[in-house]
Amino acid sequence: MTERTVQPPVRPRSGRRPLPPLVFLLVLALAAGAVWWTVLREDQERRAEAAEECAAAEEPPPSLDPAAVSVRVFNATDEGGLAQTVADELAARGFTISEVANDPTTREVEGAGEVRHGSPGRDAARFLGVYAPGVSFYPDTRATAVVDLVIGPEFTGVAPPEEVEAALTASEDAPAEC
Known part of the structure; x- marks a missing residue:
């Protein structure tokens, strides 16, 4: 007599990926993008203000005869x-x-x-x-x-x-x- 081993039934794969980790990664990427956007915008504003200050504080004209x-x-x-x-x-x-x-x-x-x-x-x-x-x-x-x-x-x-x-x-x- 041959013995057959009974294997448990295999669930068929549905092809879905785990949704919660993907949502977490998407939210994390959006938050990082928002932080970088804010930092770059503030840096541009700071540079523009510094350029205005430098333009206003232009060196005085030469003192000539x-x-x-x-x-x-x-x-x-x-x-x-x-x-x-x-x-x-x-x-x-x-x-x-x-x-x-x-x-x-x-x-x-x-x-x-x-x-x-x-x-x-x-x-x-x-x-x-x-x-x-x-x-x-x-x-x-x-x-x-x-x-x-x-x-x-x-x-x-x-x-x-x-x-x-x-x-x-x-x-x-x-x-x-x-």
């Missing part, structure tokens, strides 16, 4: 004689005025005006910008250190000597990271 700065004063407004008035004030402060005229370009000047300069005149332009508050800087391709002060419709006048002196002093509250 006004006689070494050659300026052309142009009027881009409808008010006649404004360029001559500003040129006379700058000449009284020691600047070398090389030309006074209406703006020869077709650029639309907004706000207080522009200081146009080439690469060699960058420092002279920043120095002149202290005397003309509110002007913007427009670098061009000129190869000389001559700078142009183009007076815009919102120009209020040449800065008083006290404001000029205060602006030329070094800013000590600049963040160390700049």
Whole structure:
């Protein structure tokens, strides 16, 4: 007689994976993603704030001798004689005025005006910008250190000597990271 061993019945596999561990892993992955998203967003905000602080605490303009700065004063407004008035004030402060005229370009000047300069005149332009508050800087391709002060419709006048002196002093509250 042959003996047969009886094997227990085998349950058929249903093909399902255990659901609770998968749900746990999915929740864990979502939580990790949310943490990384928050950390990266806060880091970007911190860097943007630091960049704004550094831009606001830009180094003061160089302190130059006004006689070494050659300026052309142009009027881009409808008010006649404004360029001559500003040129006379700058000449009284020691600047070398090389030309006074209406703006020869077709650029639309907004706000207080522009200081146009080439690469060699960058420092002279920043120095002149202290005397003309509110002007913007427009670098061009000129190869000389001559700078142009183009007076815009919102120009209020040449800065008083006290404001000029205060602006030329070094800013000590600049963040160390700049």
